[in-house]
Structures are given as C-alpha cells and as structure tokens.
Amino acid sequence: MERDHEGRLRLPRGIDTRLPSVARMYDFYLGGNNNFAADREACAALSAQAPSTKVLAENNRRFLRRAVRVLARDFGVRRFLDHGSGLPTQDNVHQVAQREAPGARVVYIDNDPIVLAHGRALLEDNENTAVIHADMRDTASIMADPHVGSLLAPGEPVAALFVSVLHCIPDEDDPAGLVRTVMDALPPGSFVAVSHLVSDDPAVRRSTTDFMLRSTGGDWGRVRETQDVEGFFDGLEVLPPGLVEVSTWRPDTEVAPKQPGTEWIEYGGVARRP
DSSP, X not given: OXXXXXXXXXXXXXXXXXXXXXXXXXXXXXXOSOOOHHHHHHHHHXXXXXXXXXXXXXXXXXXXXXXXXHHHHHSOOOEEEEETOOSOOSSOHHHHHHHHOTTOEEEEEEOOHHHHHHHHHHTTTOTTEEEEEOOXXXXXXXXXXHHHHHHOOTTOOOXXXXXXXXXXXXXXXXXHHHHHHHHXXXXXXXXXXXXXXXXXXXXXXXXHHHHHHHHTTTOOOOOBOHXXXXXXXXXXXXXXXXXXXXXXXXXXXXXXXXXXXXXXXXXXXXXXXX
C-alpha cells in the first residue's frame, strides 16, 4: 500500500478528514502521525476542557499492555479478541502477547476503514494476527468471521478486550449487554479487560459527552459513572486488585505518571468467566 510524503498510508476512498475520528484523536494523544488537522484541533479543544486527557490516554495504553502481558504470562491466554482496536501504535496487542508466547493469536476488530487499511498493512507478514472490519456491536457477524472462527477452540480461553471503547456506545445499544453477549459466546474460563471514561462530576460528564458527540458527528456514547462500569462485570470473577483507575492496575513501574487530574479517569479491570 502506498504512503504519502510524511510516511502515512494513503487513505481509502471516501474518508472525510474534516471530521475528527476517535481513533485518530487517540493516535494523536499517543504521539502517532496517522491523524489530521481536524483531529488535532479537536484534541486541543478537548485538552483545554479536560487537561489530563493526554496522560489519561497514555496510561490507558499502558494498562492495555499490562493486561495482555498478565493474561499471556500468568494465565496462559493465547487467543485475544481486541474490540475497537484503533490505529496501530507501538507495542500493539499481538506484539505484547507474542513476546510472552510466540504462537499467541490476535484478531483486531474496528469499523474505521483507516484502521483496517493501516492494520492490514502492518500485519501482512504475521500469520497469527488478523484485522476485520466490523462494528463491535455486531457480535453475530464477528463470531461468524473465519478469522475469529480460527481463533476459537474448545477449552481454550480467549481474552476479549474492550479498552477505552465502550464509552463510544450509546445507552440504547446496551454496552453492558454487549460484554455479556461476547462473554457468553466465549469458552468458560475466558477473560475480559475493560477500561472506560468515567467522572463523578455530572457537569464534566455532560460537557465532555456533548463535546465528543459534536466533534465526531454523533459517533460516541457517553462518559459514565463508576457504578455503570461495575455493571459490565456482573456474573464475572474480577481479578485483583478489582476495578480501579487504570494507572493503579498492577503497575509494573513507578516511573509511569499517575492520573494528574480528576475531571475524568479511565476506570476498569480484568475479569474471568466462571
């Protein structure tokens, strides 16, 4: 696939770069170069409203890496299903998992065509990793995809990842129900990792939700409360240390910055299906 003069993959046809994308905004916060002026302007406006957002995004990415590492190393998980995976960055799920277990298999799921193009280009030579273009709410189609079918095997646990994506799903689409549906489709003993934007301040929840809805043309759900996220884990065995602000979930270094502000946080953890 061709790249432009800045080293970015050329866009699929029909992409409107004048409208910010959640995936590209996240890419910008993580220091990537697969973003455009509209994404950067939206990030600047969001950071003015919630100054801790960049560190929040970085800490969330570190949480993803730690969760994958712990699941592969300590629980023997070799199969990962990453919902709303976003644009490739450093230390993606397959890289973390395959360092622990070279045969680990990963399927990335995203409905952003830019993510699909970049992901497939990155993974052309990795036979144990695939990217599928699907809406993560369409569990039936996802489970019917041959890449996912090859990931599943009787008695083999799967880790379903919903890292910083469920706040993109509106209430009427039932994000808690989505987690239940996915876990019911996976073998007993499978795991789920969730992080979600939350705030205890109703004004912050309202203002940041309204901002993201406006910025993304409605491609957003809402900032929720901690009790909402706790409901995503009903019926599951939550691993220690429980549900927490994600920079405090099994930290592996004292160097990583703690969440500097409290206007909103990423809240979540990892759980196992009995």
